Amino acid sequence: MSANLINFFIFPGGFFAVFLGLILISIERILVARFQGRVGPVFYQNIIDIIKLFNKETLIPKDAKDFIFKFAPLFGFSGMLVLVFFLPIPGVYEGVKGNYDLVILIYFMALPAISHILGGGASSSPYAAISVSRELKLMLVYEFVFIIIGFTLAIYVGNGSGEFSLKKIMDYQVQNGFFLFDWKLWPAFIAFLIFVLATLEVPPFEVAHHNHADIMDGYLIEYSGTPLAMFEITDALKIVVLSIVFQIFFFPSTIGEDIVINMLWFIVKTLFLVVFIALAHASLASFRADQEFKFLIRVPVLLAFTSLILVILSVKGLI
Amino acid sequence: MSIITRSPFLFRINTGSCNGCDVELATTAMIPRYDVERLGCRYTGSPKHADILLVTGPITARSKPYLLEVLDELPNPFVVVAVGTCPTSCGIFRDSYAIEGPLDKYVKVDVNVPGCPPRPQAIIDGVAKALEIWKQKIRIQK
DSSP: OHHHHHHTTTSSSHHHHHHHHHHHHHHHHHHHHHHHHHOOOOTTHHHHHHHHHHHOOOOOOOSHHHHHHHHHHHHHHHHHHHHHHHBTTTTTTOOOOTTHHHHHHHHHHHHHHHHHHHHHHHTTOOOHHHHHHHHHHHHHHHHHHHHHHHHHHHHHHHTTTTOOOOHHHHHHHHHHGGGGGGGGGGGHHHHHHOOOOOOHOOGOOOOOOOOSSSTTTTTGTTOHHHHHHHHHHHHHHHHHHHOOOOOOOOOOOOOOHHHHHHHHHHHHHHHHHHHHHHHHHHOOOOOHHHHHHHHHHHHHHHHHHHHHHHHHHHHHHHH | EEEEGGGOOOEESSSSSHHHHHHHHHHHSSSSSSOOGGGTEEEEOSSGSSSSSESSSSBBBBHHHHHHHHHHHOOOOOOEEEHHHHHHHHGGTTTTTTOOOOOOSSSSOEEEEEEEEEHHHHHHHHHHHHHHHHHHHHHHOO
């Protein structure tokens, strides 16, 4: 019981994940600045931002739906908090060891986007309404990609029948080689990277959360103070969760049995993901809403389906 | 609590400026040579996130209601910086029928950055001075 509480509130969930995520987001900002030839902020910049936002005045618009407006950030935050507790970290933490945690992962991954939609919809701003309609459209596509990738892995591991336990997906890879080096799953891997960019809303897919251009921060436009800080913390937790999911799906490698060394190895692998995100952030321009929708429905969906077909063929013994 | 003054969020509003000052403001954020992000600054899309308001332009009759709306929406404590000659004194547009400036008719201006347009170094100096004033305002509020 108390071990569960420690796992939920301190390590690896709760405080640890929040601080790790905030530092990762700051490192992403530093990397973007370095790629552009600037200096960038300090590595704990986002922690200072959060402390400041908790100290600021919270404004609530006159026309907003008060209750939903205030509590919408909690949906995404609690979803991500539960996921960090729920997911196994290779070599560090066992997770909850459910038989169907892949399905629960797919459900919970959608919660931050749903909290954006609820909060933006309740804030009564036309800019937030435009942003919510865009986010809804895009969410339908990128969550679809994630579901296909998850089911591809489940079919591959279960050898025809679905195997929805993340622990077994990791064990399979430890015995039979990592999926990152399996050519049948390379299309799914690229689709997963595109999903990461789309769900984090970094530049090529920034259209629902544009800062400088048409919709002025989108669903966040009416938020200030504590609820805004909750959204920032949710983003931080999301980077940690996506990194854990990436490692479970494609590269659950461990070094020995020691928890500390495995934790450092986990952070190193996470930093590689952050470097990739920063590189995309610094080098790519943003899509328009219709271009982004068309791109997402063509490229990653097709890639994920290619992997699914290859996996089905290999399960049938044809390749 | 002085650590939180290392995280100022900036919001800029153009009240009928010729865009000269806006270009200089953009260079402070985007050009490697003058990086305001190393002070922790970040340009935000909404005045409700902002701590420091940067105003450019002489406040035309058309843009005045939007300026007043933005001033209403800023959460306390905030600092106002007038960038360029126009919001400070209306400059060459002073006695025009279409001008409702200068800025200090509507709000107490904390920092004036004169120049037409001001150099990026001057703007960054203005932001750094605004940070000092912001720190004092936080102390008074406590």
